[in-house]
Amino acid sequence: MRVYLPSTLTLLDAACHAGELGPSPLTAYAVTPALREWYSSGDDEELEYAAMAQAARASVGLIAADPGTPRRRVVVACEVSAVPPADGSTELGDARLELHVVVPWTAVAAVHVDSADAVAVVAKAADSWDAAAAGDEDAVFALDSCEGEDLLWYATQEIPDLLAAEGSRGDAKA
Structure with missing residues (x-):
């Protein structure tokens, strides 16, 4: 099953060096029965995109929690055996x-x-993360604005170069 793990560049760097993403439990996003039911007319590609978009939004929360991490959303796409919750x-x-x-x-x-x-x-x-969670409309708008930004795709062999370039940039924090 394809799952999407929200992350940050700081967490991605740690995972790359550790050879794993963890510790458990990890919040992930995937095409769950609840998502499939909500987007009943969506094809598999649209459903995958919707799951990735939810992971990208969660990445903003991780960024908000770590003022020292670069301000760029990160979503790690993985193939794992996972069973979505079936308990309603x-x-x-x-x-x-x-x-x-x-x-x-x-x-x-x-x-x-x-x-x-x-x-x-x-x-x-x-x-704006905390204010958005509290329902502030301007903060929600700021959070929703991220959805207008496209995420770039990196193959696994490109990740070390991405992280090295980010480390040398030093200006990626706003």
Whole structure:
């Protein structure tokens, strides 16, 4: 099953060096029954995109929690054996699930990362994260603005170069 793990560049660097994503449990996003029911007319590609979008939004929360991390959303796409919750605990349209395993780096299929041009938009969203969670309309708008930024695709062999370039940039924090 393809799952999308929200991350940050700081967490991605640690996972790349550790050879795994963890510790367990990990919040992941995938095409769950609740998502499939919500987007009943969507094809598999649209459903995967919707799951990845939810992971990208969760990445903003991770960025908000770590003021020292670069202000670029990161989503790690992995192939794992996962079973979405079947106990009715998810809301209609929710792609979230919990993985009770550490994900080995070999399960990573690709990484999706904001371009450097998105830093200001993501920084504003991260700064607004708590207010958005409290329902502030302006903060929700700032968070929703991230959805207008495309995530770039990186193959697994490109990740070390991405991380090296990010480390040398030093200006990716807004």
